[in-house]
Amino acid sequence: xxxxxxxxxxxxxxxxxxxxxxxxxxxxxxxxxxxxxxxxxxxxxxxxxxxxxxxxxxxxxxxxxxxxxxxxxxxxxxxxxxxxxxxxxxxxxxxxxxxxxxxxxxxx
Numbered sequence: 001x002x003x004x005x006x007x008x009x010x011x012x013x014x015x016x017x018x019x020x021x022x023x024x025x026x027x028x029x030x031x032x033x034x035x036x037x038x039x040x041x042x043x044x045x046x047x048x049x050x051x052x053x054x055x056x057x058x059x060x061x062x063x064x065x066x067x068x069x070x071x072x073x074x075x076x077x078x079x080x081x082x083x084x085x086x087x088x089x090x091x092x093x094x095x096x097x098x099x100x101x102x103x104x105x106x107x108x
Contacts, residue, residue, distance in 0.1 A: 016060040021045060022053050023085055029063060030082040033073040 028042050039050050057063040064077045076082055
């Protein structure tokens, strides 16, 4: 079914991004280089849950972990990801004109 190169990989990316907690973590990480502790504090999630989400994001290649003394800091691996998230959030806040959508579909 992957008729265009990259569709399967893009679907896997969206699967990882399809979790509000991971999106929240990526938004915070995109603005700074936080530690797990600061992510726990910022989100109110438990430390094990934050660590689990970070592991998923690392495995997907979306964040990079770097050691800073005794702590590990996280940064977004690719700024395209922050743009995709920002665009998705902007999209859901746009007003939807259902009549206009139907009109375009009927005439295209």
